[in-house]
Amino acid sequence: MTTTCITPETAVQVLANEPRLWPPQSPLDPGPRGVAIRVLVPGKATGYQYACVETALAPKLLGPDPHLHHTLDELSLVLSGTLSVYVDGTVYEVPAGGMQLRPAGLVHTFFNATDKPVRFADMFFNQNFDEYLEEYFRILEAGDRSPLGHGDPAIVRRFAELDERFGVVMFHDQRQHFLDTYGLRG
Structure with missing residues (x-):
């Protein structure tokens, strides 16, 4: 019997209908920005049926601004720590080993209300x-380098184009509520 181990570099060569195995990786650290992501299963490797991204979030940090996806369903599996997930007026506290589903069309965000990092897939x-x-974080880094910061009209336009392309609607005006209510930074 032969077992094929897939690496991120070879994943795009695998056909969507073949069995595959991805090797374990060391735990992801939130890093200097307080949030880090890494793609565990690229959508290309599954014929865009499925993708999986690991996220590490520092203590007391808000994730993205509240938003919704027109067509995308998200399922989070908490690997360590406790993830707080807001969905349409309800906050779910999801401990390690727990899962939380966010169907398309519902306003949601996530945050770490605890004093320890949280990791989830x-x-x-x-x-x-x-x-x-991946593109979002490239634009974020470009905003960091811009003399005008993230308010640079070119950066704002790139974010808007990205959201439009992927059917994301952001509610930036709701961000401050989460920062104040849960004592977060962001």
Whole structure:
């Protein structure tokens, strides 16, 4: 019997209908920005049926601004710590080993209300949302380098184009509520 181990570099060569195994990786650290992601299963490797991204979030940190996806369902599996997930007016506290589903069309965000880092795997179905996240962080870094910061009209335009392409609607005006209510930074 032969077992094929898939690496991120070879994943795109695998056909969507073949069995596969991804090797374990060391735990992800939130890093200097307080949040880090890494693609565990690229959408390309599954014919865009499924993608999985690991996220590490520092203590007392808000994730993205509240938002919704027109067509994307998200399923989070908490690997360590406790993840707080807001969905349409309800906050779910998801401990390690727990899962939380966010169907398309519901306003949601996530945050770490605890004093310890949280790690979780987000699974995305029928969309290459791993590519959205990779591009999002590239734009964020470009905003860091811009003399005008993230308010640079070119940066704002790139974010808007990315959201439009992936069917994301952001509610930036709701961000401050989460920062104040839960004592978060962001």
